[in-house]
Amino acid sequence: MKRTSSFRPHRTEREDRPDGSIILRSSYPLGPVVERTGDWLHHWASEAPDRVFVAERSGAGWREERFAAVLEKVRALAAALLARGMGAGTPIIVLSGAGVDHGLLALAAQYIGAPIVPVAEQYSLIHGAHNRLRHAVELVRPRMAYTVDADQYAEALALDIFDGIEIVASHTGGRSDVTAFDDLLKARAGADVDAAFAAVTPDTVGKILMTSGSTSDPKGVLTTHRMMCANQTQIADALPFLRERPPRITDWLPWNHVFGGSHNFNMMLANGGSLYIDDGKPVKGLFERTVENLSLMPGTLSFNVPVGFAMLVSALSGDKALRQRFFEGLDLIFYAGASLPQEVWEGLERMAFEVKGEIPLITSSWGLTETAPAALMQMEPTERSGVVGVPLNGVTVKLVPDPDMRCEVRVKGPNIMPGYFEAPEKTREAFDEEGFLITGDAMTFVDPGDLNRGLRFDGRISEDFKLLTGTWVRAAQLRLDLLSCLAPLAADLVVTGADRGEIGVMIFPNLAELEREGYALDEADGAMTDRLLLGDIHRRLAERDREFSGSSTRVSRAIVLSEPASMPEAEMTAKGNLNFRRVLQRRSALLERLYSDGDAAVTTL
CATH class of the missing domain: 3.40.50.12780 (ANL, N-terminal domain)
Structure with a gap:
């Protein structure tokens, strides 16, 4: 074609x-x-001042910010930050998701060398996930916290971790203890802003991005201007067509994640x-x-x-x-x-x-x-x-x-x-003797x-395991194969079998798809027992086994979980990834049911 x-x-x-x-x-x-992200902004504010850079929905249309206006607002915000004594040692944490004001503040912080720290909005909006928010705040010790709406994030902002931190919001809800984002825009940029921008180097940290924390507490990845600029x-x-005509995206991906917030932005x-x-x-x-x-x-x-x-x-x-x-x-x-x-x-x-x-x-x-x-x-x-x-x-x-x-x-x-924020031991462990990052x-x-x-x-590699027979199972690749085999019935799944005789699978169902297809969705003690659903899964796995032979890929039993993965219980990260170890630990009783014969919730092949 x-x-x-x-x-x-x-x-x-x-x-x-x-x-x-x-x-x-x-x-x-x-x-x-280029040396700094601000160099891009200066270039396009000059070359295409009236072109839209960032936009968000507003009523029936869009609030659009154009390159020249973005540069002007970024410099005003930078002046307001400098007036507060902010710079390389004063991170700004962002609690809410993607938004125009979020983008302007991130660029202003990078413009003067202050790290921006976007965290998953779920950490603030889900009561049970506040421990992840607490970890991030206590780790980076921000001088300022931004949220789009002080009322919507009121429960999180009331936590003691924000004592002494200036709270900035686009919508303050009339709270006197919250600084209006628009007030920051009233600052006037001058020589101090120019000097701060000139002092930013490729090695200046522009972002601290939190890892998912699927195997340990989230770490802060030091993301420099060199990293971001070289990667683009x-x-x-x-992809040479990126330079042949200005690209445009309509994108939902979250900015606390490197894909949406660094790659796409x-x-x-x-x-x-x-x-x-x-x-x-x-x-x-x-x-x-x-x-x-x-x-x-x-x-x-x-x-x-x-x-x-x-x-x-x-x-x-x-x-x-x-x-x-x-x-x-x-x-x-x-x-x-x-x-x-x-x-x-x-x-x-x-x-x-x-x-x-x-x-x-x-x-x-x-x-x-x-x-x-x-x-x-x-x-x-x-x-x-x-x-x-x-x-x-x-x-x-x-x-x-x-x-x-x-x-x-x-x-x-x-x-x-260059490493993880204030974690020298983890940084050393991350690189081999030649300086290669061990992934x-x-x-x-x-x-x-x-x-x-x-x-x-x-x-x-860390997800691989051995069966009792000594056969290695490459669980990550097997999971991807099984998700394709079971699509769209399975939203996600966990491959099991470490130190057991057979491979099993614990399935998180795609409830919307199951309801649309008319499954009964009978449930008992945390697992679904609908015979039609289990029969369809049995058929698909059996057909797959005829194509893929061998004990390292053959799935012998499956159970469908009725309760979604829980973020407060650390079964799911803010990026939507499963924490496999936590799922198996928290649902150990269901894991034992999976390997028991004669259970109505388990299909065996």
Whole structure:
């Protein structure tokens, strides 16, 4: 099929070392890198002053902020921060999600070298998650806290951790103890702002991003201007169409996460693009808002997680006008977080071709909060999901293979973090003796004979386990395979079997889909007993087992959980990832039921 967007062919170099490790790097040079995020803002305020940079819904339309006005407001906010004595040692914590004022404040903090610390809004809005908020505040010790609405966040703001911290809100609710965001905008920028901006260097920390905390307390990733600026050059080198015309996205991804808050936000800033904030989400009751937003302002790029694209394919299939609007100017479809189910991939290709006679690049990349985030990217068109590509320009990848050529991934480059905030021991543990970041992720070659076919993600090494037989189970990759097999019945799942004789699976159901399909959803003691549902799961797993033989991949039993994963109980992180160890610990009784024969809630194969 004809492709919409230009792409850069892979050109990868390989070095085989005597110790068995493999070094991969791009043979392309890294393009020019600006020193500070504020350099992008100055450039586009001059080159495209009236172009929309960031917007959010306001009534039936949008509140739009254009580049020149954004620079003016950022400098005013910077003056207000300096007047309070703020700078490199005075972090600003942000409690609420994506928003125009949030973006302005983040840029103002970076403009004068003060770190911005966005945390998941769930930490404040869910009573049981306040311990995560407390951990973040006590770790970074902010001078200021921002929220969009002081009334909505009142319970969190009443916590003793905010004693002595200035609270700023776009909507104060009339509270005298809260500073109005608009009051900060009244400050006048002068020579002090110019001097503070000039003092910002590539090594200045622009953000402290909290890790998900799926295995331990969240750590603060020191994110420098060098990391963010280099990464955008690396991405634009890989995707040349970003420089050919200003990109536009309508995006729901949260800004406390590196994907939405650094990758996407900075992509628009670096390339003179426009970010329209989608106040919907790919969940029941909010996805309708996403559809409305996309119909009002479709993007040239589409970023989402696989479940979001699955919901979008369903919506596009039934709405010709939306389908036309969505695809007619689209250059890129980018998925992350998990592999895109093949039927979703093919549905997107089919509809794109029907609309415009060509298809955009459908791709993904790989990286971590610690890598800013992109380190590998699939730049060339491919036909299937799960390929994460080759090293970006300036990134050096070290692969440490096992006998089956499954490789542990380590990385080095200008987009890699200097360390964790006030955690020297954890920082030392994060790097090997050569200074490569130890990621704990595993990769395999798509084609060992052709490096340019790229790498395929093959799970987290720490999630692997052994059966009683001594057989290793690669749980992370198996989970992705099973999610595809059980889609859309399963929202997520946990693979079990460590020190047991068989592989099992604990399934968190997609309740909206089950209700739509008319399952009875009978429940007993934390597990669903609906015979039709269990029968469908049994059939799908049995069909899969005929295709994938072997004890390391064969699932012998399954149980469907009736209670969703709990964030207050630490079963789920703010990024929506399951904490597998916590699920198994908290639901140990259900785990034992899974391995008992004759239980009505368990299907065995």
